[in-house]
Amino acid sequence: MDYQKLADLLFPDVTETREDIERRFPPRSLPAGANVTRIGPSPTGFVHLGNLYNAIIAERVAHQSGGVFYLRIEDTDNKREVEGAVETVINAMAYFDVHFDEGATSTGDNGAYGPYRQRQRKEIYHVFAKWLVQNGKAYPCFLTEEELTAIREEQLANKEIVTGFFGKYAEVSRNLTLEDISARIAAGQPWVLRFRAEMNDKRFTITDAIRGKLDMPCNIMDFVLLKSDGIPTYHFAHVVDDHLMRSTHVVRGEEWLSTLSMHVELFDVFGWDKPIYCHTSTLQKIDGGSKRKLSKRKDPELALAFYQQEGICKEAIWEFLLTVLNSNFEEWRAANPDASYMEFPFSLEKMSTSGALFDMEKLNNIAKDVIGRMDAETVLSHLKNWCSEYNREFLALIEQYPDRTLKALGVGKQGAKPRKDFVNWKQTCEFLSFYFDETFKAQDDMPAEISEEDRKAFFAKYLASYAHEDDAEAWFAKVRQISDELGYAVKPKDYKKNPENYKGSIVHVTNMLRTALTGMANAPDIWEISHVLGEELTRARLGKWA
């Protein structure tokens, strides 16, 4: 077989050589130790937590080393592509503060190693495909889908241990003559380009940055390089792109482990250095007592959009994922409460190789801490951002009462043990609702612990003596005095010891006050709330019960 003739027959339009392409994408000039990483999402319209998980790893590996992090759109499967999906990926990553140095953008490409959309790289792949053909490493295959299915069925019937295109099943396609191929092409028969595998039973070892040394069988499959539309498969595109774009690390899910041998063989055939592979484990969740992979259909929390809708703070997502990735993150956070998570020394080696379970409760706990560390102004700006997208009505309130909102967000923040009332922005809106008459839900009744007579007496005295400028101490002294006058124990402990001596305890009194003021049995400090509401509102809410 004259491979040169075959190559010209298959790729008549390809005039460039692999050297030409290499010159267009020279090695990057980066300081020693700088890593180049990427994410390569498929534009299916669904961005999930796993995408973000891998993105964060890749981002840290690159930026922590002063390297480059880029976005490459892997759109080689036009059947699965969804309109606007590239936009969705870019927006989701931006929302979660994942920033690219180069790659696909909503307006085009940014960077010297593009195009960053694989379908636009067709000509590049063809140059390398032609080289493979010229060197006897690839050949056209004209088998139809039905014929392929027949082979598969035969293999299953023969109890062949592996199914696929290899060994004797590849022989016919491998050994077509140039004349035959030429005739078929002239007749317009569709073909795919297959890799001509070594097909031996050797094994190879490779060191994965997360999993350590791996020992696996070499590839034996004549897998497809170019589909009949001339677009490459993932395997071919991955090898060509990560070489040309000079990726130093490939961070991807463990589902790629089983095809790693194909990629390794391709890199070797081209004589290229392999990137450092980092195969992450799949996020799982508990379901009916057993672990399973997070699934798109069953688990709403898998979609990144879920976190946006719930208003889960992006810093919290980062901190949660960093905690899952490197378990020493929490220790580091405790030692560096004020540092940005970007300063955390992330390490691939410290990653767990077993699949982590997604734990919403842990996320919430982290979110409370993260928001708790922010000052009121920062919280307000996050809240407004979220509301402008997901809660317009509340945004209007915030904008109508900016000072009150800011004060409300600061309640309980001072002191050595600041409150942590906010978990996510959705919940924050609900939590703040009693600060505004527009959303305040007044109670219709008071608990029966205090008689109506005492209730009226209390509120009358309270309002009569109420002085808005009182400090917290003076204020509470008055509450105590009134309680005492009405026959309620001033100290809860006194009441506990001798309940028969009192009508009730100050706890009952303050609960009543709190309920009148907030509509809720549980709320932050009454005095502070009064001062957020202002004298007028406070008096109005309490007056109802006098």
Added chain:
RNA sequence: GGCCCGUUGGUCAAGAGGUCAAGACGACGCCCUUUCACGGCGUAAUCAUGGGUUCGAUUCCCGUACGGGUCACCA
């Protein structure tokens, strides 16, 4: 089924041939307290399993079980 990856409390997990097997979330209890939070203290709870190697194995080796992945002109 073949191949590959994995298995420490309910969850995330540290760990090393000899530890009372860290820590965090959650649960529970106590303390603080005008409610709820916050905070503090404490309790319960883990090395999948069977063999080997060894004076000693949760740690090393082999098998078993279980879970996950993959076997496409999908990524």
